[in-house]
Amino acid sequence: MTDTKPFVALCPETLPQRLGALPELRARFGADNSSWRVREVGDGNLNLVFIVEGEQGKAIVKQALPYVRLVGESWPLPLKRSFFEYHALVRQSERDPGMVPEIFYFDAEQAIIVMEFLSPHIILRRALIEGQQLPRIGRDLGLFAARTLFRGSDLAMSARKRKEDLALFSENVELCDITENLVFSDPYFEASLNRHTSPQLDGLVAELRADRDLKVEAQKLKHLFTAKAETLLHGDLHTGSVMVTSEETRVIDPEFAFYGPIAFDVGMMIANFWMSYFSQAGHEEDGDREEMRRYLLGVIDEIWTTFRAEFARLWHEERNGILYQRSLFEDRGDRLGSEQALDHMLHEIWTDMLGFAGVEIHRRILGLAHNADFETISDLDLRARCETKALKLGRHLVVNRRQIHSLAEINSLANRLEKEIVI
DSSP states (O other), rough: OOOOOOOOOTTTTTHHHTTEEEEEEEEHOOSSSGGGGGEEESSSEEEEEEEEOSSSSSSEEEEOOEEEETTEEEOOOTTHHHHHHHHHHHHHHHSTTSOOOOEEETTTTEEEEEEEEESEEEHHHHHHTTTTTOOSSSHHHHHHHHHHHTTTBBBSHHHHHHHHHHHHHTTOOHHHHHHHHHHTGGGGOOOOOOOTTTTTTTTHHHHHHHHHHHHHHHHHHHHHHHHHHOEEESSOOGGGGGGEEOOOOOEEOOOEEEOOOHHHHHHHHHHHHHHHHHHHGGOOOOOOOOHHHHHHHHHHHOOOOOOOHHHHHHHHHHHOSSOOOGGGGGGGGGHHHHHHHHHHHHHHHHHHHHHHHHHHHHHHHHOOOHHHHTTOOHHHHHHHHHHHHHHHHHHHHHHHHHGGGOHHHHHHHHHHHHSSSOO
């Protein structure tokens, strides 16, 4: 039998004593754990997060809790989600080196991950709220998405390794359940944990929840999410899961990792830039944000353009899996057949991506977990005007995604919506 210790949550007072004997951490912080300085910083909805600093360096200590921190003990969650986060970070580090924090230590029993402290990085969402125009994020995020999603799929992995990974991550059931309900279902009816800017949005919310076409399409996307196990996803890729400086972009927090559709991560990520775009009117205390709005639409375009180009490069250079085998195309001199298959796959990703982006916009305004882009707008009438425009774009993306042919078309609609006078 294996001895197991009962789970005990860390706190700043107990952390040095509990982790101080670990050689991996003594080497990083210094042998005198009594001198370690610990500060709890939190990460929002689910976990405990601490910055630990010693004589020799700093690190982040993250511990899962056996419940949803945002809600409390009435919503239990398994500690094993830290296991999935750890394994996702390991794979993402291999598939796009330098884009995720380095892991120093992992304790599955106590759900603890000790990882690289990123400094002077800040959360991307905060940077966008502040109006920072970061030069690298479009390219970096497009490359990260293409590399991790392609290299985690049957396009690149051996069949055995991919199926072993699929089995491993298939146990991340509870976090998938959160996505399946909070993203695809709860925003479209009167779920108990929902909230929205009220009474300002009451009329539009009622209209969206009575919209049969919207609800049917949202459920088609949910079906796709649950059934299309194409690749290992980050699972929660948004501007709050990215840390940045003007020179570097790093992706964090993949505890929602599982096998799903390639388009999901891309759609979730791009949706957050459209939400940032519509929120800018609520952050103009220090001046007009028109240039920032143009920048954000440019980032969206760069993410997708970079993703397409890198996905195509990997298709030609690293397509060694069981899908669209070279023996059927290139090895027979049929380059055009390979290009036709690639075009078909990218078009499918494009269409699905738009739908996932639309439901992500809706759930961030109508569901449980909102984002700071809108929530930090203190004038509720102004916030509601910003949210109204985003909700309208989200509805268009979900319902009309098969008839949308370019980002220029969507960004033109976003511009028109932004100029609308909403009472």
